[in-house]
Amino acid sequence: MSSEFWLISAPGDKENLQALERMNTVTSKSNLSHNTKFAIPDFKVGTLDSLVGLSDELGKLDSFAESLIKKMAQCVVEVMEDAKGRVHENLLANGVDLTSFVTRFEWDMAKYPAKQPLVVVVDTLAKQLAQIETDLKARTAAYNTLKGNLENLEKKSSGNLFTRTLADIVNKEDFVLDSEYLITLLVIVPKPNYSQWQKRYESLSDMVVPRSTKLIAEDDEGGLFTVTMFRKVINDFKAKAKENKFIVREFFYDEKEIKTEREEMTKLLSEKKQQYQTSRVALKKRSSTFPDHMVKVTPIGNPGRPTTGQTEKEKESEGEGEGPLLRWLKVNFSEAFIAWIHLKALRVFVESVLRYGLPVNFQAVLLQPHKKATKRLREVLNSVFKHLDEVAAASILDASVDIPGLQLNNQDYFPYVYFHIDLSLLD
Numbered sequence: 001m002s003s004e005f006w007l008i009s010a011p012g013d014k015e016n017l018q019a020l021e022r023m024n025t026v027t028s029k030s031n032l033s034h035n036t037k038f039a040i041p042d043f044k045v046g047t048l049d050s051l052v053g054l055s056d057e058l059g060k061l062d063s064f065a066e067s068l069i070k071k072m073a074q075c076v077v078e079v080m081e082d083a084k085g086r087v088h089e090n091l092l093a094n095g096v097d098l099t100s101f102v103t104r105f106e107w108d109m110a111k112y113p114a115k116q117p118l119v120v121v122v123d124t125l126a127k128q129l130a131q132i133e134t135d136l137k138a139r140t141a142a143y144n145t146l147k148g149n150l151e152n153l154e155k156k157s158s159g160n161l162f163t164r165t166l167a168d169i170v171n172k173e174d175f176v177l178d179s180e181y182l183i184t185l186l187v188i189v190p191k192p193n194y195s196q197w198q199k200r201y202e203s204l205s206d207m208v209v210p211r212s213t214k215l216i217a218e219d220d221e222g223g224l225f226t227v228t229m230f231r232k233v234i235n236d237f238k239a240k241a242k243e244n245k246f247i248v249r250e251f252f253y254d255e256k257e258i259k260t261e262r263e264e265m266t267k268l269l270s271e272k273k274q275q276y277q278t279s280r281v282a283l284k285k286r287s288s289t290f291p292d293h294m295v296k297v298t299p300i301g302n303p304g305r306p307t308t309g310q311t312e313k314e315k316e317s318e319g320e321g322e323g324p325l326l327r328w329l330k331v332n333f334s335e336a337f338i339a340w341i342h343l344k345a346l347r348v349f350v351e352s353v354l355r356y357g358l359p360v361n362f363q364a365v366l367l368q369p370h371k372k373a374t375k376r377l378r379e380v381l382n383s384v385f386k387h388l389d390e391v392a393a394a395s396i397l398d399a400s401v402d403i404p405g406l407q408l409n410n411q412d413y414f415p416y417v418y419f420h421i422d423l424s425l426l427d
Contacts, residue, residue, distance in 0.1 A: 002371050008367065010365075020363060023380065033373065035365055035366065037365060051354055055351060065339060074426070076330075102341060112124060139325060161222060170253060207232070209227075213225050
């Protein structure tokens with residue numbers, strides 16, 4: 001079966017009910033479509049003039065609702081990047097899959113009372129959809145802001161010891177601070193040269209403090225060592241260190257700056273975890289904060305320093321439950337989709353009254369065409385219902401015929417009332 005539906009109606013008199021039966025028989029025997037009755041309540045019609053205006057408004061609302069649910073479906077894809085195969089599990093209407101909801105559609109009398117004037121029912125649907133769109137914009141804006149901030153954090157936390165932020169690596173205890181004469185530098189030493197560093201660092205320049213070096217972090221390529229010396233020999237030490245393939249990392253410990261950066265990192269990661277954790281926010285965990293794809297940096301010998309990796313237990317806990325964004329999307333996608341199908345029902349009602357006249361008497365049917373059978377199904381429908389509008393039927397059968405005074409879009413107009421429902425929301 002395809003993911004599209006044809007919602008049609010024909011007058012409810014004896015002749016046309018027989019025509020519907022013929023349609024059901026032919027489409028069933030030829031395996032063209034699966035057909036079900038589509039129940040639409042009797043509404044307060046009002047004047048035909050008001051229905052004409054309402055028909056235009058419903059057409060615009062229909063397009064708006066379809067566009068909105070497609071946006072929401074795409075948002076679900078974005079926040080479930082790590083679990084795209086499960087997206088359809090979260091695109092439900094009243095807890096059931098969309099096809100089941102459409103084929104078993106029942107008008108929600110509690111939410112949209114049929115006793116109210118049609119214009120009131122339409123206004124209720126319009127306001128509901130407008131509110132969902134407003135909330136969607138606000139929530140996606142917040143999501144994109146967080147996503148952008150995390151991307152910036154990722155850039156700072158990526159790479160090796162030469163380029164990455166050191167805020168989550170260094171600690172106050174690693175440095176000599178507030179000294180007029182002494183300063184602590186950070187030196188990157190390749191792993192094969194560790195022993196060479198230990199032997200030579202004290203003699204690379206005068207006035208290097210003996211036994212002042214300490215390995216505080218390392219990655220796959222090398223280690224980050226501290227070394228303390230008198231300020232006046234900094235330039236000489238840098239030059240000698242470079243000659244020996246030891247690189248001094250330009251870094252001066254500023255406690256306020258470090259604290260601010262750490263707080264920013266903690267806040268963003270907390271927001272990601274608490275707000276969007278199981279929404280599977282598009283950013284994967286990397287480096288110290290995102291370890292999956294970047295160089296992992298391991299702090300050495302200081303349990304108080306922020307950890308640069310995540311335990312399996314922590315990773316598992318990040319995947320539990322549902323983040324508020326995904327929860328909101330699931331609930332409001334369902335509401336918007338339900339509203340959309342109610343709009344389709346209203347369009348069928350209004351168009352049927354305008355087409356077939358008063359008193360209200362028509363039968364709506366939902367057809368789910370079989371794949372590759374749509375052309376033949378259309379021919380059957382046009383044949384069965386051509387008596388409803390001979391002129392339109394003739395123009396459809398022969399699109400080259402130019403009938404004076406008849407301005408029809410043959411793709412949209414048929415002898416019977418017809419509306420299309422496409423559930424391929426992610427295409």
